[in-house]
Amino acid sequence: MFLWRYTAAVLVLLSAGWCERLPPRLVSSSPARLEKSFGRHSRLHQCQYMLKHLQDGDQITVHMPPDIAGHWVSDSCEVRSGPEFLTRSYHFYNNYTFQALQFYYRDNQCTEPSYTLLIEGSVHPRQASWVVRGGTEADFQLSRVLLVSHSPAAAEALQVKLEQSCGLVKRLDPGLSYELWADGTKHSSRDCARGLDFSMQELQLLRMERLHRHGDPATNAEELFLGDVHTERAQRRLHKPSGYQPPLQSVKTYDASCVTCQIVSEADLYNPPVLPSQNERPLRLYGNWVSRRCEVRPGVLFLTRHFVFYEDSNIWEGHYYHFSDPVCRHPTFSISAKGHYSQGVPSTAVMGGTEFTFTVTHMKVTPMDMATASILNVFSGDKCGKQGSWKLGVQQDVTPTLGCAALGIRLPHTEYELFRIGRDSAGRSLLFNGQRPTNGSSPDQPHKRATSYQPPLIRCISSQKGSTGIGKEGDHHFRLGNGYKTLDQHLIFVIMLVELVFWSI
Known part of the structure; x- marks a missing residue:
């Protein structure tokens, strides 16, 4: 009972972000931990090297x-659920006021501006987040929201929306600014910004990282992460962020190769950025793809991913490594999944996207810390592998038990996916797959298919011929999407409940 109480308490404290209350420090690497996780022979494997580099490559400082304070801009054409295509240019000032520009487009390459929003207000960082470890909670107050449309077609479409939502009768003309909302005016009760599903809830969660390139503090880069936007547009104004959007780049430190950063930084309310047009790249999934950074998901979840698509068949594997911290230093558990997927068809809902259907048929799980192993051993019967058999670092096949109830996964499992291929500023191939629903559900029906994307993966090996068994590359752990309900999302409530029961005895 004491061990259970101890491990439960540790997990609750970790998830609440207590460790982030320590003074700022440079996060150092722990290669021995990852070396053990990957297996000895994986040192020569390019994909595993790239994942390992996330831990002991560029060092990160978090304050x-x-x-x-400063000027922050998008480094690519961003996609929000809906879909919406946009770029962002945010100024934060030393007196806690801000001026934010959101540029919206008709196309997925951000070459055809539709309209721009200018948002002014104030934001005050507060305490470390109890929801997302590594994040800082903040309070914000809006003072004004302006709208400028950039074409007659955009003005007409906006006119219809605003007439329906707030009774706006004034004619919208391209190139002229209109006040959608202002604090302290006689029209403040009429919120026309609501008609655009507008929200700045993203300012409630902040995280800024300084990346020291090649370990040199003199060549640092700064990125600002703001809170995630709810995947259901109607819920945006009620949503308390529990994850992040793509990071904004500091205008002072962005890499010279980031053409988008430069274009967005020079734009204004009346002159939106127009990004260079690119040829649509053919969607070839074949090969290996890995995370570029430690990723954050709603529900106190940090992870890195590795997908494998085989050239001679429609077989896929997905390798997922889960961690307890926002820089992916401390592994908690990992999952291996294998299955098949359908050939994709162009999406009619999301420009540039391709629709796929994925099925999971086999799965293995490995607990990577004692707390996770203890939790998995609590589940009785055939709900998750062999009862009471879970050991630290030992992989177990959960296919015979049709998945793992502890992780909310049942087999076989089918998901309806959205993919697209892009490239970074260096011309390297990137793979985007569908954003997971904010409410934690799975896109297990066609109408639940995503209309936005997760952080991209980068190609590490061009192709794979034939199919290998799960786990051949040492201790691989895979999962396609994060649509399955996870340990942190569900078992943390069990842990807290056990704690409450214990203290009430």
Whole structure:
């Protein structure tokens, strides 16, 4: 009972972000931990090397609360659920006021501006987040929202929306600014910004990272992460962020190769950025793809991913490594999944996207810390592998038990996916797959298919011929999407419940 109480308490404290209350420090690498996780022979494997590099490559400094004063811009054409295509240019000032520009487009390459929003207000960073470890909670107050449309077609479409939502009768003309909302005016009760599903809830969660390239503090880069936007547009104004959007780049430190950063930084309310047009790249999934950074998901979840698609068949494997910290230093558990997928067809809902159907048929799980092993051993019967058999670092096949109830996974499992191919500023191939629903559900029906994307993966090996068994590359752990309900999302409530029961005895 004491061990259970101890491990449960540790997990609760970790998930709440207590460790982030320590003074800011440079996060150092722990290669021995990852070396053991990957297996000895994986040192020569390019994909595993790239994942390992996330831990002991560029070093990261995180200051809490963050000093966000400065000019921050998008480094690519971003996609929000709906879909919406946009770029962002945010100024934060030393007196806690801000001026944000959101540029919206008709196309997925951000070459055809539709309209721009200018948002002014104030934001005050507060305490370390209890929801997302490594994040800082903040309070914000809006003072004004302006709208400028950039074409007659855009003005007409906006006119219809605003007439329906707030009774706006004034004619919208391209190139002229209109006040959608203002604090302290006689029209403040009429919120026309609501008609655009507009929200700045993203300012409630902040994280700023300084990346020291090649370990040299003199060549640092700064990135600002703001809270995620709810995947259901109607829920945006009620959503409390529990993850992040793609990071914004500091205008002072962005890499010279980031053409988008430069274009967005020079734009204004009346002159939106127009990004260079690119040829649509053919969607070839074949090969290996890995995470470029430690990723954050709603529900206190940090992870890295590795997908494998085989050239001679429609077989896929997905390798997922889960961690307890926002820089992916401390592994908690990992999952291996294998299955098949359908050939994709162009999406009619999301420009540039391709629709796929994925099925999971086999799965293995490995607990990577004692707390996770203890939790898995609590589940009785045939709900998750062999009862009471879970050991630290030992992989177990859960296919015979049709998945793992502890992780909310049942087999076989089918998901309806969205993919697209892109490239970074260096011309390297990137693979995007569908954003997971904010409410934690799975896209297990066609109408639940995503209309936005997760952080991209980067190609590490061009192709794979034939199919290998799960786990051949040492201790691989895979999962396609994060649509399955996870340990942190569900078992943390069990842990807290056990704690409450214990203290009430």
